Amino acid sequence: MKLLRVGEAGREVPAAVDSQGNLRDLSGVVDDLCGRSLAPNALQALAKLDLEALPKLQPARIGPCVGSVGKIVCIGLNYRDHALEAGLPIPAEPIVFLKASSAICGPNDPILVPAAAEKTDWEVELAVAIGTEASYITEDAALTHVAGYCVFNDLSERSFQFDRGGTWDKGKSCDTFAPLGPWLVTIDEVKDPQDLRLWLDIDQRRYQDGSTRTMIFSLAQIISYVSRFMRLEPGDIIATGTPPGVGMGQKPPVFLKGGETVRAGIQGLGEQVQRVELRQPARA
Template sequence: MKLLRWGEKNHEKPGILAADGTIRDLSGHVDDLASDWLTDAGLAKIAAIDVDGLPSVPAATRIGQCVGRVGKFICIGLNYADHAAETGAAIPAEPIIFMKATSALTGPNDGIVIPRNSEKTDWEVELGVVIGTEARYVEEADALNHVAGYCVINDLSERAFQTERGGQWTKGKSADSFGPIGPWLVTRDEVPNPQNLKMWLSVDGVMRQDGSSKTMIFGVAHVVSYLSQFMSLQPGDVISTGTPPGVGMGMKPEAVYLRPGQEVRLGIEGLGEQTQSVSAAR
């Protein structure tokens, strides 16, 4: 299934993508794509609904973030061997974990707002993992059974805030609009191998990232298992699993960063696409 949330920001309703490409309204059956609805039992109830009998949503309707009431927004840094190489960083021995504020979450096409005093706002197409069943001390062999599904994430970063102003990475990752997710939450049954998905991102039509999840250092199952050793993962938690090469700070002969007026497009095979216009914070 391809599940989504639609409508005015902060007032989104749940929906499902029908076989004919139209969006259908689930709100008569489901309160939100959150908590228990993301468990195997909850998803099974949604799968049993007659999609063709649901009301259609107007085509021009805004698409919101694909998961509601997100408890944790967890990110993995330097998780692609080719991306680590372009930044000159050593391959990490264990996953690098940082948090992104949930207030950064936004819809897939809502736009990127460059924060005040930003010098180096950068892009990162990433595979998002949405937890469906609580994971606590899970083995890697069982880890994917705790996943509700997958989505596209643009893990936007302000590199000067992130690396040049001391402290941890979070303040360079958490500006409003720095976490577009969606358009769809694609349930795990439609993604049999999350380690072989094509990923891409362009800026103003110029391809910047053209990679694959197969170059991940730590795969999805390892990441879920690893995180569950340090914190319980709850239904609706979102994990952003790292980015392939082609980010702005890795451009040669010099880095390239986002500017107001530009357009960013990105997508992952089978998971949909995002399009964002770039503006400056007022």
């Protein structure tokens, strides 16, 4: 199934895409697409619905495909060519950092460049939503804890990330720096998550064009590894790294300044389209 959330920010309703591409209202069946509603039994119940019998929704803003996200766990430098373009060594173990859930926005909402930003960058990534609690799990069992897959853009302000004396988190957690969706695609619809094409365009110029085949650490390895350090809970998001082609890897580097259109997509998981806007500084 392709599951999504539509409506004004903070007032989204759960929906599904039917066989004709229409949006069907799930609010009479499930309160939201979050937490325990992503468990296998809950998703199996949704899969049995006659979607065409449910109310049709008119086209509207698409919100983040998962609501009430507890935490976003990100994996850095998980594509060999991306590590090389960043001038950093190939990691021996997954690089793990957290991104604030307050950064989450809809897949087509504007990207807000922070007022003090100098180097706002992009990173298209495959994300997974956790469906069942996972702690100290094996690689063989890892994918059974996944509810579905979606497109994620791990936007990054590199000057905050590298030049301001702190950890990566503050360069990754600005408002709108985690567009999520458009859909959460359930695992039964993705034949092989390690064979998906990813791409990202800026103003119709392709910067990123890669495949999950070239990940250093597979999804199963990542989920198992992370579960040894923190409990993964239903509705948590794991972003699994980006292929080469980010702005800081260009010669010379290219960063978002405002006014651009960003288009990011993954094979079978849909596309995001965002307009880049400058965030105005706070006033007294």
